[in-house]
Amino acid sequence: MWHDSLPRTGILVRHNTAVLLHEPVPLIGRLVMPLMLLLALRPLYEAAQGPVGTGEEVVGSLVTFSLLAMSIVGAAIMSERDWRTWDRLRATPVRPLELLVGKALPVFGVLALQQAIVLGVGAAALGMPVAAPGLLVVACAAWGLALLGLGTAVGVTARSYQQLSAVYDIGAFVLTTLGGALVPLHTLPGWVRAVSPVSPGYWAAGALRHASAGDTGPALTAAAVLLGVAAASGALAAWRISRGWGRSPAR
Template structure:
């Protein structure tokens, strides 16, 4: 990988995102609109689990932020496939930039978008709805950054493996909604049926929200959530490996719909 070529791809990707930022803005504002409707129900759920002083924001704010981070994966998918629509992908591949330069440059932009969107929603949710973690806020930032990396890797792997944009978007939305719901973004996992609770651990959202819950409600710090961070790292490595395998096989030949 050549740094100058890689940085050129990053600059191009960032410029394209800034010129077409409507979906990212929508995915940032919509959870903030939904949070006040979720907070009363979340307060009741947390009280039933013994958190009598909880306001409900401890579940609603990170839950909505996580849900819409999953839905924002479609931004990554579109960023890959619109290169084909605009005819810029063949020119990128015909340039001096290697496949590694192209993919890593786009991965960097995808991660920056995911991380910024998630952190902005958490920050605004905290300011607007009184979300105040009992533990170390830096631990929540660490969870958010690692979770954003998992979602970026998911979006990139999906974009590289899918044969068409329509298929990639459908899978991104379907898997995103399923994984987010299963992970406890809409209600606490403790409120799930008994048989469904073990399934929640199959979603990276579960581990992210479990870590945030420990910090928000139990006063945990970074060292206390090491197991959850480790689980997220496993998801990240697996998804990054899928993307790497596709790169080694060749990354051309996708279609738009």
């Protein structure tokens, strides 16, 4: 089975990578915008939080702008309906998991590059302390997989680009504000702190902060929660596809 699956998945990965790179300007923007935010808000974070402010800013910027990975993979799946290519894919031997991996893996590469650039600049140029680089890589990978799982689940659930956009707008608020990415949770109202653990962004910010500080136990716990989110959302997406999601709408 695997010797048939891997070539098909590889073809899908190459195709979706080519589609992603066909319009490189949005990708460049996703790499540049978090760096601009870092430079613009650094004085504010340092004035408010002192030496630890840089680390908080880097984590907040990374969590916030990595959310764009959700929209990329979700739109890539939705485009199959718009291009009326979904029925043709369903008629091939491609399995749901292969399709999801083919869509998500190129986006994961972009996300990994974004994480490397933001964390590299934060550590090398801005003085962000990184006590456990390996643990930080684990935290980044878990957050990336969670984002891709959520993005694919939304992509196969939404029925139009308008619905997709609305979900991402609301999701951005939930994942950043409720997650304590840009604003420390202790400064927010009590009800926000009480519900914040329902947000994957809460666990992402916690995983990155604990990994940077070298707190192995809390970092791995948060990473495990993110992997659970990735598994659950990915399973939902695969189930939706196996049930015949996305029949090309008649026009």
